[in-house]
Amino acid sequence: MKEEKRFREMIKKMKAYRYALSLIGWDSNTEAPRNAFKRRSTMTAYLSKELFLMQTAKDYQEVVNILYEKYEDLDDLLQREIKKAKRDLDKVINIPENEYVEYTKLINDTQIVWEDAKANNDFASFKENLEKIVEYNKKFALYYDKLANPYDTLLEDYEEGMATKEYDFFFDSLKKELVPFVKEILKKTNDKYEELNKTSFPKRGQKEFSEYLLEVFSFNKKSGLIKESVHPFTWNTSPEDVRFTTKYMENYIFSSIYSTIHELGHATYEQQISTSYDDTLLNGGTSMGIHESQSRFYENNIGRSLAFWETHFDKFKEIFPEQVKGYNPIDMYKACNRVQTSLIRIEADELTYSMHIMIRYDIERMLFSNEIEVKDLPKVWNDKMEEYLGVRPTNDTEGVLQDVHWSVGMFGYFPTYALGSAYSAQIYYAMKKELNIDNLIRENKIKVINEWLKDKLHKYGSSKTPKELMEMITKEKFNPKYYIKYLKEKYSNIYN
């Protein structure tokens, strides 16, 4: 089929540009010197423009549309690919070239603006850029579908099949079932493990433990690496080049441990995808929610289990003998699962985590339905924090400025974090039917868990939808009840 060959060649070429832009992003987020941003911004604008021209070129449109018309004649994989291509095309086709280039430049320039604003607790200096970013996102969503709620369009970008209707149901379940439970637990929490969270753990030792974790989780270092950045993230261009970052805080040991394990979840997913998708649109994880289910699974279901600390406490103690004097594995388990009202999402415990997401979901929903404006964000943020978590940030650094997402134009992304945790609980109960998870952790055989996930989920890349995958793995539709059940079981147990 002639069009298929043309389509394939075009995709490959676009991938080369995405590869370059992606590597520039990796560099910019992990090591590029500060003053490099000016040159980078100019150069990136050129490359983005070229990519944009290809993505919107008449001959590309033609090829995609021809194949889309022949949809029924295509094989399954090509069907899925063309469906994605068609959506991506329709998303971008109506954006005027200059707006696209300006937006890309804006996002690049905003990085340093946000970093400075966060460092200096100065929301005002970030406000103008954020307003522009929000406006562009609304505009772009309406270009795609002028009748739809712009926020629904954005939500669907990150998670196929999930829009406000579905998320409202999901978050309402959590509000109903979880918020009262969280309030009960918060009454019972005590400061017994507060000290551990304040002890100084030298960075060198933390790095050593992170390196050890790479072995424990069987991360393939020939096809990846670990580095540092302000906000931990995973990056990949193929299953043979998967990198991630972590963050070392001397006075908060669990930050680097659970950032590392969390990103190891994302990275393991990417490393285990079949390389046969590399030159197609079906490479990479299938959705943000499914991706997050993997990072949360590794972080929480494995990393925050008692079995984990029973197995790895000796190594931890070897590196930090002074710091953990008098502690045992059960203490570590309780300390890393200590529930408290944290200000910072990425430092939140597993139980209160989804409260942080609900705040962001509420805010994004209101922002995109024009109920609030960007200038209102600091106050609305703090009000919501009080409502769901009972604390009020005293500055924006620990409030509305804490996350990178909005500064890079990611609206509709946050809800997938909570969704991912809920997916992971459902996957956890499915896995338990086939594997003795705790025993595998105790026998240092996490590789077996990796293999199970590879076979059931990872290897498929984006060739299946989130919905298809959840049904294949768990034999039923996504259901938030498993998440609620899992959290109630775990925390009732810890807090009696």
Add this chain to the structure above:
Amino acid sequence: MKEEKRFREMIKKMKAYRYALSLIGWDSNTEAPRNAFKRRSTMTAYLSKELFLMQTAKDYQEVVNILYEKYEDLDDLLQREIKKAKRDLDKVINIPENEYVEYTKLINDTQIVWEDAKANNDFASFKENLEKIVEYNKKFALYYDKLANPYDTLLEDYEEGMATKEYDFFFDSLKKELVPFVKEILKKTNDKYEELNKTSFPKRGQKEFSEYLLEVFSFNKKSGLIKESVHPFTWNTSPEDVRFTTKYMENYIFSSIYSTIHELGHATYEQQISTSYDDTLLNGGTSMGIHESQSRFYENNIGRSLAFWETHFDKFKEIFPEQVKGYNPIDMYKACNRVQTSLIRIEADELTYSMHIMIRYDIERMLFSNEIEVKDLPKVWNDKMEEYLGVRPTNDTEGVLQDVHWSVGMFGYFPTYALGSAYSAQIYYAMKKELNIDNLIRENKIKVINEWLKDKLHKYGSSKTPKELMEMITKEKFNPKYYIKYLKEKYSNIYN
């Protein structure tokens, strides 16, 4: 002028591609995981092809040729730029597209082949790739000028105005004046400082001293960074993004110190160029020889001076109290200038260094005039080592496989290393007329030396030729006598 504007736009766009390819190169040489090379190679081939198409496009040829015809009407800077553009165009224009793409892919793929060959002392596994690289280089040189000696064409690529005639004169002077002197010195050398070169200096301390050197040499860390790689090098995309690498060898402390200072010389040159050239072809250092004159100046004229060790020995001793017990600054000065017959070029002392270059020059000259073939290289290499330095490598890892250059197709590059040292000696005597160099080093005011070099040399970027710069700085033509004089003075003094 309409053409000028078109020319400027085309150059800017090409620069975006070079920027991306360059960053991919930086990544590949400093951290990319091993298995990433497959994907990188495919992606790079696409981007290189796009760049090649732009560099050879009819409309670009047209613009360059129109401007070249109007040469006399252009201002000085544009004249220089168009001259460069015309040469670059003529170099590339006759290369068939597929050969260019294949060559780029070959170079990429060869990196890992060379690394493995070097690691396993296995020249045979590298031979085939190297043969292809040599053949491409001969072919490409003949495409440019079918009547010229291909090696002359390659030499001119790295150093305007220097071909075999000029280099033969230069190296003959060294052979006549320096080889006998070196032989005298080698008789006098003793093993007094051998021990220091064998003492173990933990990497952590070496890194600390390297960081200290960045302060001493006033390196601007907001516009650059230091990293590690197998073969130290400097990389830049603008004066605001200049990065370099060093290499830490636990049992050879001078390796990291002088790699760091050497690269600081390259990096300082790049950081001090006017940013006004960023969007032109006049950005970056003007030639390999001039670039090397700066790295050699910082490394040898500053870093290997007695004044340097008098000033920085205290800090060094603070980091390595055990290792330098019983040593004083004079010992360090003598140890770092200890003359010996080394097998490895980058570890060679300042005096025998040019012997290593003469070997490579002789070999390249013979290879490109078909007097020898690639398969002969290990033997010819070892014979030449015996002839000039009186030692014979026992394996190719320490012989013909030691340098990265040929594996990336850089033929004609090596001679600029010796030329750079000779330039730097001439610049040194010119600077001495205006500055008290030793005093500035002792007062920790290397910044003043940086400023002098910025004003006389660095700021111009590539807007002046090497010849123009040498005459502007030293008020006379390049003359190897200064290099010979400098080495004889320094080493007669050290070895009485």
